[in-house]
Amino acid sequence: MRQRIYGRDTELTLRMFFTMFILGLLYVAFIGLLFWAGINPIVIGIFAVVMALFQYFGSDKLVLVTTRAKVVTPQEEPALHATVERLAAMADMPKPKKIAVMDTHVPNAFATGRNPKNSVVAVTRGLLARLDEREVEAVLAHELAHVKNRDVMVLTWASIIVIMAGFLMQMLFWMSLFGGIGGGNRDRGGGNAFMIMLAVYAGTITVYFLSQVLILALSRYRELAADRASAIVTGAPMQLASALSKISNEMYRIPEKDMRQVEHANAFFIIPALKSNGVPVLQPSEGRQAHRAVADDAARDGAWVLGPAVGAVERPLRTQQTAQAESGAVLLNRDGGVLAPGSDRPSHH
Amino acid sequence: MTAESSLRGRTGLRTTEKAGIVFIPVESTFFESLDSEMRDLFRSSSNATGTRYEVVDDSHGTRWVVLDDRDFEDLVSIIHLVGETITDHGFGDRLLAAVFGFDYEGKKAYCIYSIKRGSFYPLVLSGDQERDNAAEIRLGAVMEEHKIPVERDLERWYALWGIPF
Numbered sequence: 001m002r003q004r005i006y007g008r009d010t011e012l013t014l015r016m017f018f019t020m021f022i023l024g025l026l027y028v029a030f031i032g033l034l035f036w037a038g039i040n041p042i043v044i045g046i047f048a049v050v051m052a053l054f055q056y057f058g059s060d061k062l063v064l065v066t067t068r069a070k071v072v073t074p075q076e077e078p079a080l081h082a083t084v085e086r087l088a089a090m091a092d093m094p095k096p097k098k099i100a101v102m103d104t105h106v107p108n109a110f111a112t113g114r115n116p117k118n119s120v121v122a123v124t125r126g127l128l129a130r131l132d133e134r135e136v137e138a139v140l141a142h143e144l145a146h147v148k149n150r151d152v153m154v155l156t157w158a159s160i161i162v163i164m165a166g167f168l169m170q171m172l173f174w175m176s177l178f179g180g181i182g183g184g185n186r187d188r189g190g191g192n193a194f195m196i197m198l199a200v201y202a203g204t205i206t207v208y209f210l211s212q213v214l215i216l217a218l219s220r221y222r223e224l225a226a227d228r229a230s231a232i233v234t235g236a237p238m239q240l241a242s243a244l245s246k247i248s249n250e251m252y253r254i255p256e257k258d259m260r261q262v263e264h265a266n267a268f269f270i271i272p273a274l275k276s277n278g279v280p281v282l283q284p285s286e287g288r289q290a291h292r293a294v295a296d297d298a299a300r301d302g303a304w305v306l307g308p309a310v311g312a313v314e315r316p317l318r319t320q321q322t323a324q325a326e327s328g329a330v331l332l333n334r335d336g337g338v339l340a341p342g343s344d345r346p347s348h349h
Numbered sequence: 350m351t352a353e354s355s356l357r358g359r360t361g362l363r364t365t366e367k368a369g370i371v372f373i374p375v376e377s378t379f380f381e382s383l384d385s386e387m388r389d390l391f392r393s394s395s396n397a398t399g400t401r402y403e404v405v406d407d408s409h410g411t412r413w414v415v416l417d418d419r420d421f422e423d424l425v426s427i428i429h430l431v432g433e434t435i436t437d438h439g440f441g442d443r444l445l446a447a448v449f450g451f452d453y454e455g456k457k458a459y460c461i462y463s464i465k466r467g468s469f470y471p472l473v474l475s476g477d478q479e480r481d482n483a484a485e486i487r488l489g490a491v492m493e494e495h496k497i498p499v500e501r502d503l504e505r506w507y508a509l510w511g512i513p514f
Contacts, residue, residue, distance in 0.1 A: 104490060104493055106486065106489075106490060126501075129501065253503040253504050254480065254482050254485060254503050254504075254506045255504055255505075255506065255507055255508065256480065256508055257507055257508060258409065258507060258508050258509060258510050259445060259446060259461075259463070259507035259508065259509050260371075260373070260409045260410070260411050260445065260509070261409075262507055
């Protein structure tokens with residue numbers, strides 16, 4: 001019997017199945033709606049499946065292109081390759097086909113690919129520079145868990161309904177611009193056809209947003225599962241917690257101190273006074289947005305052209321509170337709220 | 350510094366047509382006569398560009414040469430020239446930074462070139478003495494996309510309060 005190295009989390013599994021069940025109901029209701037309105041769902045269905053397959057088989061290449069991540073050989077990044085190899089062995093899965101590095105200073109990581117053999121794990125230069133070895137290991141274990149859990153596959157199939165609804169929404173929009181839903185409905189009478197079309201339109205929009213929400217929930221559960229797996233595989237939940245907190249608190253490293261103050265001080269002291277005692281004045285949520293703005297290119301670019309929610313399976317950017325809850329670790333204490341601006345500002349000469 | 354010019358036209362980022370170079374003056378005839386030095390410099394080199402300039406002392410004991418030009422490329426090359434003139438007079442170690450003014454996402458923003466570090470970093474203001482760190486990280490990424498050498502150590506993204514433009 002295969003070893004279940006990741007253990008079980010009954011509650012999480014239940015929630016995942018519940019989400020997928022609701023999503024399934026939504027599928028049935030949506031297709032029922034289409035039949036009722038006299039629209040053949042097969043054509044739209046085939047279109048959506050083709051789009052999904054394209055994403056499914058192309059996700060690794062697609063993401064590499066959109067994020068401009070560079071595949072690195074074991075010669076170029078021996079330590080990175082060795083760590084991934086070791087973690088893959090521990091998780092009883094093949095080593096991902098490609099390991100890539102993105103040349104940006106914002107720390108982040110992602111994994112994608114339809115199966116473990118064809119997967120890509122990528123990290124940014126910033127992540128390698130800012131996190132220590134064990135923290136990088138924890139992040140990589142999290143990414144490998146996505147691969148092992150086949151999250152790209154799960155989210156691709158889940159997002160077919162979004163693609164269908166999105167496509168239909170556009171179709172109905174153009175149809176309404178160019179007049180009427182076609183000859184077939186004319187015998188039902190003009191007013192009736194209009195009402196049906198309106199109902200389909202409203203139904204499609206509802207399905208579209210509901211399925212988006214469900215997929216978001218699902219991908220969140222997959223994140224939690226990956227965090228959990230990382231903690232179990234590395235045996236060090238603290239490492240993942242501190243990695244996450246380093247990633248999400250990155251911008252608190254930006255000092256409030258004036259460059260001139262530092263330069264003046266350095267002229268008088270032998271030991272450079274470069275440590276900042278700057279006050280963070282921003283809310284954690286803004287920080288996460290900042291990171292996402294840079295690092296979620298994959299999800300953004302690829303996703304909206306081809307349909308949402310697939311591509312890179314990654315959002316390692318959470319607040320400490322959730323990181324704590326997710327990894328089960330006791331976290332470094334930082335007062336998370338908004339500090340009063342100006343309370344600890346450097347005075348001027 | 351020419352990489353700077355590629356920042357123009359980027360969505361959400363607009364030059365304010367102003368730039369400056371900031372340094373710590375020392376007692377010397379060169380700095381006493383900086384104004385006339387600059388006048389000479391501008392007469393000889395950039396008559397055609399129509400760049401306006403101003404020498405400003407701030408409350409931090411530092412001095413600015415502030416330039417105003419509609420052509421961003423001219424701003425960059427003249428800032429460079431001013432820096433070189435100061436260096437030629439043997440005061441290169443007094444130079445702190447070259448600063449380019451931008452409007453980023455509707456906020457006052459600056460692209461700061463740390464002369465000591467040889468790297469760029471963003472400064473986005475959300476108040477008189479308040480930085481918008483989130484916007485700065487975004488702008489830093491934009492700069493990096495444009496092949497501008499961005500300072501990797503965020504702890505060295507020092508503020509410059511009260512930039513006179």
